[in-house]
Amino acid sequence: MRFAGKVALVTGAGRGIGFATANELARGGAELIINDMDGERLEAAASELRAHGVKVTTHAGSVTDIAFVETMTTHAVADHGKVDLLLNNVGGGPPMTPWAEFAASDLAHFRAIFEVNFFSQVLVLRALLPGMIKRGYGKIVCVSSMSAVLGQESGSAYASGKMALHGLVSSVSKEVARKGVNINAVVLGNPPHPSRTPDRQAYLDKLSHFARVGDLAEFGRAIAFLLSDDASYISGAAVPIDGGLLTPRLNE
């Protein structure tokens, strides 16, 4: 059990990438603190995860809210004694954050997208990093997107909010790697998403070297690797998990 004795906090764990990774961590024996702003989804996820025989506590609320994040992290440490692993997963593009061309986007909308994709992760990182440094152990993954690297029409706020994470991760890594903490970003390409249209999915699948959408479990396993001791010499990186989409096929 590679995560036996470890405690992990996963944000946005009710479904998708967050749930898939939480599932992999639980399979490896980690205790879990899971968060989602959708309370029903969160409790359903917790029941599934407890089937692995691990302790799971839940915190329903938005990680864009500083007071909520402080309460969640204080309770997490009180309930579990420590937090070793953090998956800073919350973020999202449309429909949560509707597309808008930059010239037509209003500043409040742009800021709101940064709140979800960048500042939410800053808040959770700030709350948990000092404890990890103090104990000399931590593994952190922040979830980015291929949109950060490639850019995205009508998605400048999302792409730049995600790219800000890359600067955060590489900077913090230089400060904490010698204190026992690894921090990396994952650059996701073509995971499934319930809001994606079949046409859009077909287009993305064509760009993938594998000619298919990624399976959520494939993302979960790769992220869990970065949260494990097997990834002890990896830090400050932006690791693609993208089916090859960052180097798209140019010919049919």
Ligand SMILES: NC(=O)c1ccc[n+]([C@@H]2O[C@H](COP(=O)([O-])OP(=O)(O)OC[C@H]3O[C@@H](n4cnc5c(N)ncnc54)[C@H](O)[C@@H]3O)[C@@H](O)[C@H]2O)c1
């Ligand atoms: N699916 C994709 O196409 C894709 C591609 C690249 C990157 N990503 C990134 O992967 C991460 C996870 O995406 P996903 O595809 O699993 O999304 P998802 O919509 O399937 O799941 C996200 C979960 O997070 C929760 N959530 C959203 N905002 C929250 C908040 N403020 N506080 C707490 N919970 C919140 C939602 O309720 C939901 O359960 C995001 O950072 C996203 O930007 C996704």
